Amino acid sequence: MTAATPPVQSPTDRRVSARIGSISESATLAVDAKAKALKAAGRPVIGFGAGEPDFATPDYIVDAAAAACHDPKYHRYTPAGGLPELKAAIAAKTLRDSGYEVEAAQVLVTNGGKQAIYEAFAAILDPGDEVIVPAPYWTTYPESIRLAGGVPVEVVADETTGYRVSVEQLEAARTKNTKVLLFVSPSNPTGAVYSREQIEAIGRWAADNGLWVLTDEIYEHLVYGDAAFHSLPVVVPELRDKCIVVNGVAKTYAMTGWRVGWVIGPKDVIKAATNLQSHATSNVSNVAQVAALTAVAGGLDAVAAMREAFDRRRRTIVRMLNKIDGVECPEPEGAFYAYPSVKGLLGREIRGKRPRTTVELAEIILEEAEVAVVPGEAFGTPGYLRLSYALGDEDLVEGVSRLQKLLGEASA
The missing domain is CATH 3.90.1150.10 (Aspartate Aminotransferase, domain 1)
Structure with a gap:
């Protein structure tokens, strides 16, 4: 039968x-x-x-948003890629906090970090392109890759290495279809932080193999003890033209509900991602953008x-x-x-x-x-x-x- x-x-x-x-x-x-x-x-x-x-969320940020609600210029559409003054402030904040010098034209303001991640992958992936994803990983990463037509390839680290992957593991996962390495430090869900030496080794491996790197820096200010945050394109500057940085105000300023993130990358990639956003959502809420501007332009108290x-x-x-x-x-x-x-x-x-x-x-x-x-x-x-x-x-x-x-x- x-x-x-x-x-x-x-x-x-x-x-x-x-x-x-x-x-x-x-x-x-x-x-x-x-x-x-x-x-x-x-x-x-x-x-x-x-x-x-x-x-x-700190009061001075909330107050700035409340004032923006009463300003008619924020009652209308604004540029899909973000308020020009916010993009400039994000570029200045990036230089201040990580030593990475970028132009405002390299910044796209998004509806939170999740949209930033998806749009970044969508801008550089074609169907079948592989993305190496260190695991444990945040739940959204593989789904964003698949939505963008890519194929996530997991590389697993466990507690014996402090949840950090090695260059040898990454090389074993690389194939002729590998296009991108996802790199996250500090990490969600493990809290792992890579040392400068480890970041340099991984970055040079990616550069030597012509790979793109998407690095999520949303937890840059939340490191403890002897650990230190290092931005990958600063440590390995030869990656600048193939590096995309994702960040946002959610964790640093207790602004998860405000939904403001951003993508920093090469101008052609940012232009492509901005075109996508222009059809998907248009501009991020102007009130939330003003709140984010106040946050990133202010101090870190x-x-x-x-x-x-x-x-x-x-x-x-x-x-x-x-x-x-x-x-x-x-x-x-x-x-x-x-x-x-x-x-x-x-x-x-x-x-x-x-x-x-x-x-x-x-x-x-x-x-x-x-x-x-x-x-x-x-x-x-x-x-x-x-x-x-x-x-x-x-x-x-x-x-x-x-x-x-x-x-x-x-x-x-």
């Missing part, structure tokens, strides 16, 4: 395109939404899922205060997680995430259940401890959990204490 041949779908039968239908929803936003829904229903859920500071709090929470969460049998949590050097290995807990009994995956373990943690975490499957590495420590100190201690109690019950 032969299996029946599945019917061939005609284009008119397909309700959602294959391209869009293949995209997964953002796992981090999904976990955050579920945690908020449970809290709204009266359950005392503590959420470690969302990657956003728990601080309010606000981020210094946030960084001090994040550093304190970083040390607390690592210490508490490492007290749990079966959990191994390296100390993150940047961003505001802990990424512990929980492979030692899989298969063990926890309140009558034996989780075989970190998806199942995260579900048990949410149901039994009322704590929301993101499973490593969302970041390309099963066996891990991501916990954002960008939440209040009391909630952090309470949440990890619940984890200690629940996971301490795990038995063979």
Whole structure:
């Protein structure tokens, strides 16, 4: 007996395109939404899922936005690529903060970092072009690559190397179709920060092989201890003509909801990405752009205060997680995430259940401890959990204490 041949779908039968239908929803936003829904229903859920500071946007930024609301010149369309004064301020801020000198014409202002990443990939990728993606990776990177017609090629690092990939791993993943290296330091979800020497080695490897590099610098100001941020095109200047930098105000200034990011790159690429944006969204909200202008043109006092709090929470969460049998949590050097290995807990009994995956373990943690975490499957590495420590100190201690109690019950 032969299996029946599945019917061939005609284009008119397909309700959602294959391209869009293949995209997964953002796992981090999904976990955050579920945690908020449970809290709204009266359950005392503590959420470690969302990657956003728990601080309010500084008052002087909010005041500038409020004033912009009353200015008629911001009630109309403005250039699709961004307010000229904001683009100039971003260029000045980039020189100030990383030593990278660019022109305003090399800047595109976008609706947040996600649009920046997608438009950057869309501007340089053709169907079948491969992008090397170090894993663990932020959930949006592979989806943006696929949307742009590219093929993500994962290179996995684990806790034994501090979640940092080596040049040897990158070279092993390179093929004749490789066009781009994605490079992120400090990293979401691991908090890994590459040293200057490591960045130089990776950058020179990319330059020697004629590759483009897209580097996400959104966490540039959130580094701790002896770690230091280094901008790749500054360390390896010969990459300038094939390097795209993505950044934004979300993390540095507690402005996740304002949705302002940017792309910096060669002028021809920025012009192409701007053309795309002119049809996709036109200009970013003028009020949000004025807020971003005020942020990037101002000082860094606000981020210094946030960084001090994040550093304190970083040390607390690592210490508490490492007290749990079966959990191994390296100390993150940047961003505001802990990424512990929980492979030692899989298969063990926890309140009558034996989780075989970190998806199942995260579900048990949410149901039994009322704590929301993101499973490593969302970041390309099963066996891990991501916990954002960008939440209040009391909630952090309470949440990890619940984890200690629940996971301490795990038995063979």
